[in-house]
Amino acid sequence: MEIIANIYDKDLNNVGYLYNVSELVRTHKYREPGKFSMRLPASAGDVGLMMTGFIIVFSDDTKEGYLIETVEPSEDYPNVAEIAGRDLRAVFAMRIIQNMTVDGSMSNRMWWMIHNHAVAPSDSNRALPFVQDLDRSPVGDDIGPAANQQLTGKNLLTALTDTIGQDAYGWRCDLNLSEKTITPVFYRGTDRTKTVLFDDVLCTMDSCDYTRDVSKYCNVATVAGEGEGSARKYAGIDITGTASGTFTGFNRRELFVDARDLQSETEDTNGNKTTMSDADYTRVLQTRGLEKLKENDVETKLELSVNEAYLTYDEDYTLGDVVSFANHRQIGITGTARVTSVQIDGVGAEKTVKPEFEVLTIEVGTEVLE
Template sequence: MNIKLLDKNYDVLGELDNFYSLIWHRKYFDVGEFQLTAKPDATLLETKYLYRPDAIETGRVERVESLQDETGATQFVLSGRFLESFLDDRIIIPTYTTTTERQAGPIIADLITRNVISPADTARKITNVRMGMVASTSKVAALQVTYNNLMEYVYELCLQCGCSVGAVYDFDTNQIEFRVWNGKDRTQDQEENSWAVFSDTYDNINQIDYYKDSENYKNFAYIAGEGEGSARIVETLNEVGAGEDRREMYVDARDLRMEDENQNPISEPVYRTILKQRGKEKKASWAVVENVDCEISVYNKSLIYKQDYDLGDISTVQYTGLGITVEKRITECIETWENNALSVNTIFGEDYLNFWKVSTHK
């Protein structure tokens, strides 16, 4: 594999095809990260970006370290996140309000455009960034947001609506294109895409770890907005009945105002809808955690990585030895290159989203 080393202007400093290891950690509901370990080279000290022609992601170097291995030999370690991390450098200003139902995708595109691509304050603009494809997504009723970290908020919406955000660097045009995209459904209940079934029966799983945790699970929220005391407007988000199954949380939404960024008043019914949306955003991080962590053989020809399955796809995982069958999204792919050999560790599960379904084999 060949890696192009780019400077801060995206000009090529050199190429690297001989390194100790590369960990390329791709994520669906968060920005991915990487770590490159190589022989000492002055070029690496000037490197700001790692470009892989075979990957859709581009690395943004944020840390450079000089370390010694067990033999005393010096190594350079470059690490950082992918280009989506540019969103982490911006907060959402001015206030952004929607008062009618809209898809999450265009909202995310608006937020990126207003804070990165074409902000009112031109000093906030990143010159080689544009907005690209915006896939169809689920809808949100209404929302209001201001001063939130742009990256954190965008991924909150992605987590709620099942989509993702990508930043794709075009080496030929020197442009970064942000996209809102969806993984493919590869479960056996659909016919649009080929199926992806990972099973010990098919011998395409080397190792599997299963994890489920409901300790922090919440299903009822009190969202408190404007006002004081008994006059404070409080909305509820109820996704359960009553009794011992009810697990409550409190969301302080005093920052949400009954007016938009242009000081136009917002009616109380719409304001309550905005409060409920804030509750949905916060609740997404307080749901049941269920993950299946698999080491998948990339040399197994029954399912080819990035062709028959990829990051974001909803697939089926079966492990008869544990009695587990789940249909879950691939939320992380950890590529590890060592000695010119690739291994991929794949994590299935939304991390903070409710699990799709589990059937037990007896």
């Protein structure tokens, strides 16, 4: 199966295509931009198509586009170019959030960020071409945990990926070439724990790599905001969202968060000032604390070498889906996990698929790990 790489300029006009693609690697991700890399002969005509900022669309999936971000000659082969980039969620990295404090559910906060800083910003020069409002129809308009975030000065892509965090939801950007639209879509994977089991005894997987690291784990945050000395404002939060904290003894692992950048008084681009109530400011501090706790969570990594003859990506399971796994011969673990990343090397019969997972439940022998 030959893959054609169609090239579109910054106006989404087709300007040609690249063929003889080799060493194509695509990594699809649930909550952040995926990426691609490939090699191909670097003829004079091809070099003109490999412009950074152009969009590449592979013939086997025309709804997914990638920004070409790097082009360089191969160090190993003469007259060969190596190009790489990220999927279209990367366009949001081109904008910062100039001024915004946003409250509400996760999906609503993401909608407002995209609408005000990419689709319909007050300065029309800041609009991202072809980008539409966040489509929440796959799951609903008011989904995910509520929070209050102060985002002034933050990169828009970083804010979006931080907001979606480690919850059950993901997002993607759907490209419609005929309509010339780029639509961010908020969605959730499917529970396939009853139908998809990666198991070494059943031969649906060949090997299993599992790591669990608690060295950086913290579950209670003390967040210090504005003010000096005894007038400085503090808030507490634990990983469950409880202000007072529910962890004690050896189970309590504390983190200090310096959030002096979060201010109760904000000013918009027109100089209008707004002051939060003490309760709202406390919620802003607690949201920052939760973000930092997620950065210091237990690090679990599950990589399976899957057998595509039994369980096929994009047919039996896809990004965001919850599946079951069992490794009996190596380390004796069973559990459930969410598919958060899938790396695909090559195409056709020669392709290899390497998924990564967010572990949801796990049993080691008879012990259940939280």
